[in-house]
Amino acid sequence: MNDIPLLDLKAQYHSIKEELNQAAIGVMESGRYVLGPEVAALEREVASLSDAKHGIGVANGTDALLLALDAMGIGPGDEVITSPFTFFATAEVISQRGATPVFVDIDPDTYNLDIHQLEEKVTARTKAVIPVHLFGQPADMDPVNAIAGQYGLWVLEDAAQAIGARYNGAPVGSHGHAASYSFFPTKNLGGYGDGGMIVTSDDELAEKIRILRVHGSNPKYYHSMVGYNSRLDELQAALLRVKLKYLSRWNEDRRERAMLYDRLLEGLPVVRPVAVGNRIHIYHLYIVQVEDREGMAAHLRERGIATGVYYPVPLHLQNVYRGLGYDEGDLPVAEAASKRTLALPLYPEMEEEMVMRVADAVKEFFS
Numbered sequence: 001m002n003d004i005p006l007l008d009l010k011a012q013y014h015s016i017k018e019e020l021n022q023a024a025i026g027v028m029e030s031g032r033y034v035l036g037p038e039v040a041a042l043e044r045e046v047a048s049l050s051d052a053k054h055g056i057g058v059a060n061g062t063d064a065l066l067l068a069l070d071a072m073g074i075g076p077g078d079e080v081i082t083s084p085f086t087f088f089a090t091a092e093v094i095s096q097r098g099a100t101p102v103f104v105d106i107d108p109d110t111y112n113l114d115i116h117q118l119e120e121k122v123t124a125r126t127k128a129v130i131p132v133h134l135f136g137q138p139a140d141m142d143p144v145n146a147i148a149g150q151y152g153l154w155v156l157e158d159a160a161q162a163i164g165a166r167y168n169g170a171p172v173g174s175h176g177h178a179a180s181y182s183f184f185p186t187k188n189l190g191g192y193g194d195g196g197m198i199v200t201s202d203d204e205l206a207e208k209i210r211i212l213r214v215h216g217s218n219p220k221y222y223h224s225m226v227g228y229n230s231r232l233d234e235l236q237a238a239l240l241r242v243k244l245k246y247l248s249r250w251n252e253d254r255r256e257r258a259m260l261y262d263r264l265l266e267g268l269p270v271v272r273p274v275a276v277g278n279r280i281h282i283y284h285l286y287i288v289q290v291e292d293r294e295g296m297a298a299h300l301r302e303r304g305i306a307t308g309v310y311y312p313v314p315l316h317l318q319n320v321y322r323g324l325g326y327d328e329g330d331l332p333v334a335e336a337a338s339k340r341t342l343a344l345p346l347y348p349e350m351e352e353e354m355v356m357r358v359a360d361a362v363k364e365f366f367s
């Protein structure tokens with residue numbers, strides 16, 4: 001029996017190999033390699049998928065967050081509220097801007113910002129909030145927007161894990177002032193290298209970000225601000241445009257496999273993902289919670305089944321943030337999740353039979 005990986009990027013490549021190869025050759029033949037027509041087309045397509053006016057391609061998903069915060073004017077002395085249960089980049093960019101990340105605990109069902117604890121974290125210094133659509137499930141955006149509106153805060157959606165997900169019928173990327181995507185190879189829309197994009201319907205933000213990504217210059221060699229070298233290349237854009245055509249089918253395939261897991265794991269002492277009624281979860285990761293996480297991971301590993309831990313240390317307890325003054329016990333839901341969550345294999349090319357094998361191995365662990 002073959003091993004079952006957490007995800008299989010080579011299988012995805014082989015499923016559309018000819019199209020991808022042709023797209024890559026087309027770019028190499030074109031003589032345009034950075035910020036050319038493929039990037040412009042991808043920007044239009046991803047903006048449209050997000051019900052947003054503008055798409056701005058950048059070097060990676062971290063830069064997408066960073067440039068958006070910069071364009072929003074976030075800097076030293078400011079506070080930005082976000083989740084402690086996310087990839088480090090979400091908070092890192094706040095610190096890179098010289099601002100202070102303020103962590104609010106998460107909702108135990110969705111792993112996203114607990115909107116009931118959000119308002120009490122707002123101070124006179126708060127300038128923005130970054131809800132993260134973690135694991136592919138949208139955060140509860142209406143209450144986030146209501147509180148942000150009341151206090152005049154920017155809302156930046158971290159949609160790195162959720163391209164194509166929907167909240168109240170509208171796509172992620174259309175709910176905040178801006179949103180960021182990552183095209184890192186493992187994301188639902190992944191390239192063959194790094195890439196990222198900001199989407200926004202705010203003309204002024206879009207204009208600023210376009211200038212920031214090319215060293216703050218407009219026109220070239222005339223610098224109105226200190227910016228970044230953060231450009232998306234044509235090769236990534238062309239390959240991503242090929243993949244984008246398949247994204248909704250792949251997300252649907254992920255959802256089907258997730259639902260199969262849900263059925264097969266029913267009744268076992270594992271907490272399954274909660275699909276909230278007003279959201280389309282696209283299962284970037286299929287996350288369960290188990291008491292004996294290490295034991296189950298080892299049991300699966302012995303049977304050739306890979307698992308992953310997202311994320312072992314919540315951000316408020318990271319060494320680098322010791323100076324922020326958080327203690328263990330401050331954000332108990334995030335802390336409990338970081339000790340119990342385990343990702344099971346899930347990707348669009350995964351055969352149903354493989355899902356069943358994983359579920360059987362989980363069942364066996366408890367018997």
Ligand SMILES: *Cc1c(COP(=O)(O)O)cnc(C)c1O
Pocket residue numbers: 060061062063086087089090132158160161181182183184194195196
């Ligand atoms: C992947 C990821 C990022 C960063 O994207 P990169 O392209 O790797 O820089 C930011 N936030 C979240 C939630 C992510 O999963």
